[in-house]
Amino acid sequence: MSGDAGESEPSLRDIDLVRVRYVDAEGARHLVGLEEAAGVPYEDGRMVRAIPSHRGQGHMPGQYWVAKWGDFVDYESVLESKWLMLLDFDPQVTAFVTQPMEFDAIDARGAWQHTPDVFARRRDGSVLLLDVKNPELRDDPKVRLQEERTQRTCERLGWDYAMVSEPSGQRWVNIDLLSSARRPLYLGADLVPRLLDLAREPVEIGELMRFMEYPDLARGVLYHLMWHQRIVTDLDRPLRETTLVKTAAEAQT
Template sequence: MADDAGAATAPGIRDIDLVRVRYVDGEGTEHLIRLEEAADTPFEDGRMVRAIPSYRGQGHMPGRYWAATLGDLVEYESYLECKWLMLLDFDPQVTAFATQPLEFDAIDAGGAWQHTPDVFARRQDGSVLLLDVKNPEMRDDPRVRLQEERTGRVCGRLGWDYAMVSEPDEQRWTNIDLLSSARRPLHLGEELAPRLLELARNPVEIGELMRFMEFPDLARGVLFHLMWQQRIVTDLDRPLRDSTLVKAAEEAQA
């Protein structure tokens, strides 16, 4: 989230004239490449291009998120950024993601600028989603709007999707946050998964499902794990209650 978008100069910026991309590969070697080369570079396999600062009294809370998609820890710069890492982790189309993955070093009609996007995500089909995570109070800052415009223009040239995001939908986030408590691999209760999938072949309320189980407290954790994996699905835009209907996904039934 730290960046230098340059001065918020006059509107109508023309197409970017020159862009180079700096990144650090998995072996720790730094590279500076032309924008055209970036389209085929596996940034998800590299290291962070900048360290995330951590000091007493800072205005946001950095940390590390354990990603089920990766089986590893990913550093984040703020709690808001951590929320978006979790949403990416939950997305079945996302196969890998990395934070602080690269730096754009560019010159356009407004002058020279540099920017390190927050998150790089790779999807199953090979496409890319680049995210910048911004405090909603900063979205109207002219420098932030200019950064969004510039980064979006660069991503357009690469064929990448780009979004500047703030707070996710509150109800959906609350539900996914609850399911994330069971995102790690199953050990205790693993044998309950086939029974839950069988019972959920047709829509069934969570409370009713638990009444079929000998150890309902343990079974609820296994259910949440299956829901995190989206082998059992429901409407996550509504509160999760015992009256919530769930159903085994078609792939799980097959």
């Protein structure tokens, strides 16, 4: 056996050199150190790599339509699209982009590269970086090492980081339902002032619908207003006819 008995395996922090590769809005490629990387507006740039799409692959790529700015964002899997939806709904998130940069690094265990799944910019300027992983892979040693390395890099950048899997809970169920009404209103747009007026005081959804001449149409408009958080409720509870809703302005008073 080589080495002294008291020797331990090198820490990942003993060697930790990271550079960041990204593509700006004009399509120019850049490779920068972490100090410069922290201030780059990745949300204005392009994806650092194209998402592969071929017959027989284990996931389904596609495009998510973002209500925040009315355009499409590419995603690599249906699971990833769910997290794009959650970011789209989050009022603190102002922009997000997929495949935003590539970390090109070396540490005590060797060289590594990683392209995180999603970069999100919050209203206060802070950053959330996400990796979306199939829950069946979360305990894979390679995945855990990737998570550790990316977490450590984000700490140095001053960013928040999370590796996420399948969203769960009642809140996700409700947001998924409301997302069906996130697109701009055409039919039923004239119902918006009436719904906002009736919801100035807390009112049950079922009662609100009884005021409407066309309740099926009005329900879709209500969900649109709830997606855009002009009418709010407790989304951690099931949405039922007895659920109380109210306008956002009234909820803040």
